[in-house]
Amino acid sequence: MQQSKSVLDRRTAGILLHPTSLPGPYSTGIFGEDAYRFVDLLSAAGIGVWQLLPLNEPHGEGSPYQCQSAHAGDTRLIDPAWVAEEYGVELDPFDMDQLLDLALSKIHVSPGREEEFHAFLSQHAYWLDDYALYRTLRLLYQNRPWWEWPDEYRDRHKDALEELQEKQYIEINRCRFSQFVFFCQWKNLRDYANRNGVSLFGDMPIFVAHDSADVWVNRELFDLDERGFARSRSGVPPDYFSATGQLWGNPLYRWDKMLEDDFAWWLRRFETQLELYDFIRVDHFRGFVACWSVPMGEDTAMNGHWVDVPGRELFEKLFAHFGYIPIVAEDLGVITPDVETLRDDFDLPGMRILQFAFDSDADNPYLPHNFIQNCVVYTGTHDNDTTLGWFEGRTLDARKRILDYLGNPGEPMPAALIRTAMASVASLAVVPMQDLLGLGSEHRMNTPGTSAEVNWRWRFTWEMCAETLVEDLRSLCETYGRLRKAAL
Numbered sequence: 001m002q003q004s005k006s007v008l009d010r011r012t013a014g015i016l017l018h019p020t021s022l023p024g025p026y027s028t029g030i031f032g033e034d035a036y037r038f039v040d041l042l043s044a045a046g047i048g049v050w051q052l053l054p055l056n057e058p059h060g061e062g063s064p065y066q067c068q069s070a071h072a073g074d075t076r077l078i079d080p081a082w083v084a085e086e087y088g089v090e091l092d093p094f095d096m097d098q099l100l101d102l103a104l105s106k107i108h109v110s111p112g113r114e115e116e117f118h119a120f121l122s123q124h125a126y127w128l129d130d131y132a133l134y135r136t137l138r139l140l141y142q143n144r145p146w147w148e149w150p151d152e153y154r155d156r157h158k159d160a161l162e163e164l165q166e167k168q169y170i171e172i173n174r175c176r177f178s179q180f181v182f183f184c185q186w187k188n189l190r191d192y193a194n195r196n197g198v199s200l201f202g203d204m205p206i207f208v209a210h211d212s213a214d215v216w217v218n219r220e221l222f223d224l225d226e227r228g229f230a231r232s233r234s235g236v237p238p239d240y241f242s243a244t245g246q247l248w249g250n251p252l253y254r255w256d257k258m259l260e261d262d263f264a265w266w267l268r269r270f271e272t273q274l275e276l277y278d279f280i281r282v283d284h285f286r287g288f289v290a291c292w293s294v295p296m297g298e299d300t301a302m303n304g305h306w307v308d309v310p311g312r313e314l315f316e317k318l319f320a321h322f323g324y325i326p327i328v329a330e331d332l333g334v335i336t337p338d339v340e341t342l343r344d345d346f347d348l349p350g351m352r353i354l355q356f357a358f359d360s361d362a363d364n365p366y367l368p369h370n371f372i373q374n375c376v377v378y379t380g381t382h383d384n385d386t387t388l389g390w391f392e393g394r395t396l397d398a399r400k401r402i403l404d405y406l407g408n409p410g411e412p413m414p415a416a417l418i419r420t421a422m423a424s425v426a427s428l429a430v431v432p433m434q435d436l437l438g439l440g441s442e443h444r445m446n447t448p449g450t451s452a453e454v455n456w457r458w459r460f461t462w463e464m465c466a467e468t469l470v471e472d473l474r475s476l477c478e479t480y481g482r483l484r485k486a487a488l
Contacts, residue, residue: 007279007326007327007328007349008328008349008373008374008375008376008427008428009427010427010485011427011428011480011481011482012047012048012049012427012428012429012482012483012484012485013046013047013048013049013422013428013429013430013431013473013476013477013482013484014047014048014049014050014051014201014428014429014430014431015042015047015049015050015051015430015431015432015433015436016051016052016378016381016382016430016431016432016433017038017050017051017052017432017433017460018052018053018064018382018445018456019031019035019052019055019077020062020064020074020076020077020456020459021433021445021458021459021460022034022035022038022459022460023459023460023461023462025093026076026093027076028076028077028459029077029459030076030077030078030079030080031077031078031079031082031185031186031188031189032079032081032082034462035189036189036192037462038050039189039192039193039196039198040196041465041469041470042193042196042198042484043196043197043198043484044470044474045469045470045473045474045477046473046474046477046478046482046483046484047198047473047477047484048197048198048199048482048483048484048485049198049199049200049201049428049430050193050198050199050200050201051201051203051281051430052200052201052202052203053065053203053382054067054202054203054204054205055073055074055077055186055202055276056068056069056070056071056072056073056074057069057072057073057074057075058074058456059209059211060143061451061455061456062455062456062457063446063455063456064203064456065205065248065283066209066249066250067205067208067209067212068131068134068135068138068209068211068212068213069127069131069134069212069213069214070127070208070212070214070269070272071124071127071128071131071214071268071269071272072127072128072131072179072182072213073179073182073183073186074182075096075178075179075181075182077182077185077186078096078178078181078182078185079185080092080093080096080099081093082185083099083100083103083181084099084103086103086113087102087103087106087107087109087110087113088106088109089102089103089106090102096178097174100174100177100178100181101170101174103177103181104173104174104177107177116180116184117177117180120179120180120183121176121180124179124183124272126268127213127214127268127272128176128179129176130213130216130217131175131179131213132172132173132175132176133161133164133165133172133213134146134212134213134216134217135171135175135213136164136168136171136172136175137149137153137164139171140168145210145211146211146215146216146228147211147227147228147229154227154228156216156217183275186276190276190277190278194278197484197485198484199278199279200276200277200278201277201278201279201280201281201328201430202273202276202277202279202280202281203280203281203283204269204270204273204280204281204282204283205283205284206282206283206284206285206287206288207234207248207250207251207252207253207284207287208250209250210230210249210250210251214265215251216228218265220254220257221253221254221257221258221265222251222252222253222254223251223252223253223254224251229296230251230252230296231295231296232251232252232293232294232295232296233247233248233249233250233251233252233293233294233296233298234248234249234250234251234252234287234291234292234293234294235247235248235249235292235294235301235304236248236284236292236301236333236334237292237301237302237304237334238301238302239333239334242301242448242449244300244301244302244449245292245300245301245302245304246301246448246449247294247298247299247300247301247449252291252293252307253291253309255309255310258314259310259313262317263313263314263317263318266314266317266318267317267318267321270318270322270325274322274325274326277326278326279326279327279328280325280326280327280328281327281328281329281330281351282327282328282329282330283330284330284333285329285330285331285339285342285343285348285350286331286333286334286335286336286339287309288309288311288314288315288342289308289309289311289336289338289339289342290306290307290308290309291306291307291309292304292305292306292307293305293306293307311342312342312345315342315346319346327346327348328348328349328350328351328376329343329348329349329350329351330351331343331350331351332351332353332356347374349374349375349376349427349428350374350375350376351375351376351377351378352365352366352368352371352375352376352377352378352424352426353366353377353378353379353380353381353384354366354368354377354378354379354380354387354417354420354421355379355380355384355385355387355390355417357405358398358401358402358405367405368420368423368424368425368426371424371425371426372425373425373426373427374427375426375427375428376426376427376428376429376430377421377424377426377428377429377430378421378429378430378431378432379414379417379418379421379431379432379435380432380435381432382432382445382446383445383446383447383448384432384444385441385444386414386432386434386435386439386440386441386443386444387413387414387417387418387432387434387435388413388414388435388438388439388440388441389440389441389442389443389444391413391414391417392413392440392441393441403416406420414435414438415438417435418431418435418436418476419476422476422477422479422480422482423480429480429482432445433460434458434460436469436473437460437464437465439464443458444458445458
C-alpha cells in the first residue's frame with residue numbers, strides 16, 4: 001500500500017523553534033502571548049510552517065527525545081495566566097500545583113468545561129490513567145526509575161495499584177487535569193496558527209525512554225529482562241556527529257511481539273501525534289528498516305550490530321488504519337538502498353541538510369543540484385551547530401569551496417545559506433531560528449552525544465529580531481515562490 005500523496009503539496013517555508021525557546025519570564029517558553037506573537041511573525045513574513053521538537057514531558061535534563069511518555073505533553077509549557085483567567089482563580093505562576101488544584105476545584109462551575117474534561121479522560125484513557133500512576137510513583141520514590149520501585153509497583157500488581165489510586169487520588173487527578181490543560185492550550189494555539197495560514201510540523205522520536213510510562217506499562221514490547229533492565233540499547237554507529245557513534249540508551253523494541261497484535265501500540269502512538277500536529281517528522285526513519293543494537297556494558301556505540309525491523313508491515317498497517325498520514329522521513333545517517341526504497345514506496349519526503357553538503361564531491365546528495373522536489377531542506381537542524389558557527393569553524397579552504405559553490409554571494413553567512421535553501425527545488429525550506437537571527441555557536445540547541453547542561457536550554461529574545469526581519473523574510477518567500485497559503 002502506498003501513501004496517496006506527499007505531505008508537501010506546494011512550495012513553502014518554515015522556521016524551526018521549540019516552544020521552550022520562546023521568550024518569557026519563566027524557566028522555559030510557554031503557550032502564552034509570546035507563542036501567539038511568534039505565530040503572528042510567521043504569518044506576516046509569509047512563513048507557512050512552524051516546526052517544533054517533540055512536545056512530550058521530558059526528564060530533568062530537558063531533552064525532548066528522552067521523555068516520560070510518548071503521549072503526555074510537557075506541562076512546563078502551560079500558560080498559568082490562561083489557567084487563572086479560564087477558571088477564575090488567583091494567579092500564582094510559581095506554584096503550578098496549587099494553581100491547578102484551585103482550577104480543578106472550580107471546574108464544576110462551568111458545566112461545559114467539566115464535560116470537556118471528562119470527555120478528554122475518556123478519549124485518552126488508553127495512556128493517561130497509567131501515566132498518572134507512573135508520575136505519582138516517581139514522586140513517591142524521589143524520581144527513581146520504575147525498575148527501582150518496590151516489586152509490587154515495578155511489576156504492576158493490581159491490588160497495589162488500586163490501593164495507590166485511592167490513597168493518591170488528588171495527585172493522580174491533578175496529573176490528569178494538567179494534561180487536559182496542556183491539550184486545551186495547545187489546541188487553541190494550533191487553531192490560531194492554522195487560521196493564520198501556519199501549519200504545525202511536529203517531531204516523533206522512533207524510540208521511547210527506558211524510564212517512561214510506555215515501557216513500564218508495556219514491558220513485553222521491549223527487550224528487557226525479568227527485572228525490567230534493558231538487555232541492549234539503541235544508538236547509531238560512528239557518523240558525521242560522532243567518531244564513536246551515538247549511544248542513546250533507549251531500549252529496543254520486541255518487534256515480534258508488536259507483530260502479534262498488529263502494531264496496536266504504534267497505532268495509538270500515531271493517534272496522539274495526529275491530534276497534536278498538522279504533519280509529523282518521524283525521527284531516525286532508517287530505524288524502521290534496521291536498528292543499531294548495542295549490548296549492555298558498552299561505553300560507546302561502536303560495538304553494535306544491525307537488527308532487522310518489519311517497517312514495511314508497520315507502515316502498511318498505519319496507512320490501512322488512518323488512510324493518508326502526513327509524514328516526513330528523517331532519513332539522515334547511514335542510509336542504505338532498502339531505507340530509500342521504504343521511504344519512496346510510501347511517497348515520504350526526506351530531508352536535506354546544507355551543512356552536510358560540502359564535505360565531499362559533486363555527487364553529495366545534500367548539494368542543492370542533487371535535490372528532488374519531494375524533500376525538506378534545512379540549513380541545519382537542532383543537532384547541528386548554528387550555520388554561522390559551522391561556517392566560522394571551517395578551514396579557509398573549506399570556506400572558499402562553500403562560497404564558490406554558492407556563487408561567491410555578497411551576503412554574509414548565514415544569509416547566503418538561507419537564500420540557497422529558499423531558492424532550492426525542495427518543496428519545504430526550513431531555517432532554525434538561530435540562523436534566522438544570525439547567531440553563533442553559543443546559541444546552539446544541542447550537541448549530540450553530550451550531556452552538557454547547556455543542551456535544550458536556548459532561548460531567544462524579541463530584541464534579537466531586526467526591525468526588518470519580517471520584511472526581509474517575506475521578500476525571500478515571495479522571490480522564491482514560498483509565500484504561505486491564505487489564512488483560513
